[in-house]
Amino acid sequence: xxxxxxxxxxxxxxxxxxxxxxxxxxxxxxxxxxxxxxxxxxxxxxxxxxxxxxxxxxxxxxxxxxxxxxxxxxxxxxxxxxxxxxxxxxxxxxxxxxxxxxxxxxxxxxxxxxxxxxxxxxxxxxxxxxxxxxxxxxxxxxxxxxxxxxxxxxxxxxxxxxxxxxxxxxxxxxxxxxxxxxxxxxxxxxxxxxxxxxxxxxxxxxxxxxxxxxxxxxxxxxxxxxxxxxxxxxxxxxxxxxxxxxxxxxxxxxxxxxxxxxxxxxxxxxxxxxxxxxxxxxxxxxxxxxxxxxxxxxxxxxxxxxxxxxxxxxxxxxxxxxxxxxxxxxxxxxxxxxxxxxxxxxxxxxxxxxxxxxxxxxxxxxxxxxx
Numbered sequence: 001x002x003x004x005x006x007x008x009x010x011x012x013x014x015x016x017x018x019x020x021x022x023x024x025x026x027x028x029x030x031x032x033x034x035x036x037x038x039x040x041x042x043x044x045x046x047x048x049x050x051x052x053x054x055x056x057x058x059x060x061x062x063x064x065x066x067x068x069x070x071x072x073x074x075x076x077x078x079x080x081x082x083x084x085x086x087x088x089x090x091x092x093x094x095x096x097x098x099x100x101x102x103x104x105x106x107x108x109x110x111x112x113x114x115x116x117x118x119x120x121x122x123x124x125x126x127x128x129x130x131x132x133x134x135x136x137x138x139x140x141x142x143x144x145x146x147x148x149x150x151x152x153x154x155x156x157x158x159x160x161x162x163x164x165x166x167x168x169x170x171x172x173x174x175x176x177x178x179x180x181x182x183x184x185x186x187x188x189x190x191x192x193x194x195x196x197x198x199x200x201x202x203x204x205x206x207x208x209x210x211x212x213x214x215x216x217x218x219x220x221x222x223x224x225x226x227x228x229x230x231x232x233x234x235x236x237x238x239x240x241x242x243x244x245x246x247x248x249x250x251x252x253x254x255x256x257x258x259x260x261x262x263x264x265x266x267x268x269x270x271x272x273x274x275x276x277x278x279x280x281x282x283x284x285x286x287x288x289x290x291x292x293x294x295x296x297x298x299x300x301x302x303x304x305x306x307x308x309x310x311x312x313x314x315x316x317x318x319x320x321x322x323x324x325x326x327x328x329x330x331x332x333x334x335x336x337x338x339x340x341x342x343x344x345x346x347x348x349x350x351x352x353x354x355x356x357x358x359x360x361x362x363x364x365x366x367x368x369x370x371x
Contacts, residue, residue, distance in 0.1 A: 011101060014094045018087065025083045032076045039069040099249075107243035114236035114243075122231035136175060143171040150174060153273075155300045180204065210234040272306035274299055274315040275327045281350035282308070286359045290352070294345050296330055308356045 042065045049058050148168040157164045163173075183204065184191055191202040209215045211233040227233055245251070276295045282305045284291035293299045293309075298318060301309070309315035316323030 009101070010097050011094065014090055014097055018090045018094065021083050021087050021090065025080060025087070028076055028080045028083065032073065032080065035069060035073040035076055039066070039073055042066040042069050103246040103249065107246040110239040110243035110246070114239035117231050117236045117239070122229070122236075125231070132179070136179065139175050140171060143174075145171060147171055153300075154294075154297045207234070211237075271300045272303045273318045274301055274306050274309055275318055275323050275330070276309075276315045277326065278314040279345055279350040280309055280312070280314040280353055281347055282353040283355040283357065283359055286361060288355075288360050290347050290350075292345050292347065292350055298327060302357060305353065305356050308353045312351060312353065314351050314353075 042062070046058055046062055046066055049056075049062060147170075150169045152163075152166055152169050154165055156169070157166075163170065169177075180202075184202065191204050193202055205217055207215045207217050210227050210230055215234070274293075275298050276293045279293065279295045281290040281292045282301070283289070291301075293301065293315070299315075306315070306317055310317060316326050318324055318327055
């Protein structure tokens with residue numbers, strides 16, 4: 001990038017003009033001082049002559065010296081005033097030029113970033129996506145839909161997932177997991193980290209309406225069609241528009257300093273698999289919301305919750321022989337029976353273990369601290 005303060009820049013030229021005017025003004029003020037002193041001397045001589053010769057007119061030579069000194073002084077004073085006006089205009093021009101140079105540098109930085117996105121980032125991502133899409137298509141074409149090789153549980157999927165009670169993961173779910181793991185290994189910062197009672201979820205989400213002023217990040221509703229040039233719509237077009245606004249002197253966004261990293265949240269104990277022998281519930285977040293665990297199903301819960309559930313005789317750990325036997329007996333029963341646990345569980349139906357994890361803040365602690 002061109003140095004805005006180089007000798008050939010508009011700023012340097014204006015600064016040189018200002019320096020010349022300031023040097024000239026200094027010389028003129030010195031002359032002004034000398035002329036004022038000389039004029040005062042001529043006027044003193046004139047007053048002395050008039051005092052000593054009240055009936056005579058001052059000689060022409062004396063009158064001329066006073067008038068000449070006064071005229072010369074007037075020219076110097078006017079020159080200084082004119083120079084001062086020129087300095088005001090030059091300093092105003094210098095401030096405007098500096099502002100223009102600053103906006104130009106900021107605009108060029110935006111455009112350079114847009115060029116980087118368009119020429120280096122977007123094409124490489126498009127190439128990788130094409131290879132990635134080819135591999136995914138080959139996987140889905142080759143792997144049979146009924147492949148039952150990876151077992152699943154009711155807690156293996158989200159609560160309202162249509163396959164929540166499916167005993168195995170389908171090929172699309174397996175492919176999604178493989179892709180996500182490879183992406184995470186290559187670029188972990190792409191994943192948003194969300195804390196939950198079960199540890200930390202890592203989410204890679206789409207942004208909708210990339211070319212709108214305010215895009216959205218949501219997971220509800222019908223997913224929109226893929227954006228053909230996402231980097232251009234979301235980033236480089238906006239950078240070029242911001243660069244144009246900076247050049248025109250219009251208000252433009254200023255890049256802020258990175259926000260300080262958030263303090264790490266308290267880790268929840270490792271997950272433990274339990275088989276519920278009775279409907280039970282426990283507090284799962286700081287707002288006091290309960291997580292419901294239905295009987296005759298396997299659930300993944302924090303170890304503190306598992307210990308409390310076992311102590312209250314509402315669950316068995318599946319890593320024990322007793323718990324494994326109970327779970328196997330349930331599976332064998334379901335193979336020969338149409339009966340499954342009823343849905344529609346509510347907190348009133350459950351044995352409440354309470355805030356086993358200590359997530360809900362005690363208001364009394366704040367009051368004690370305030371006192």
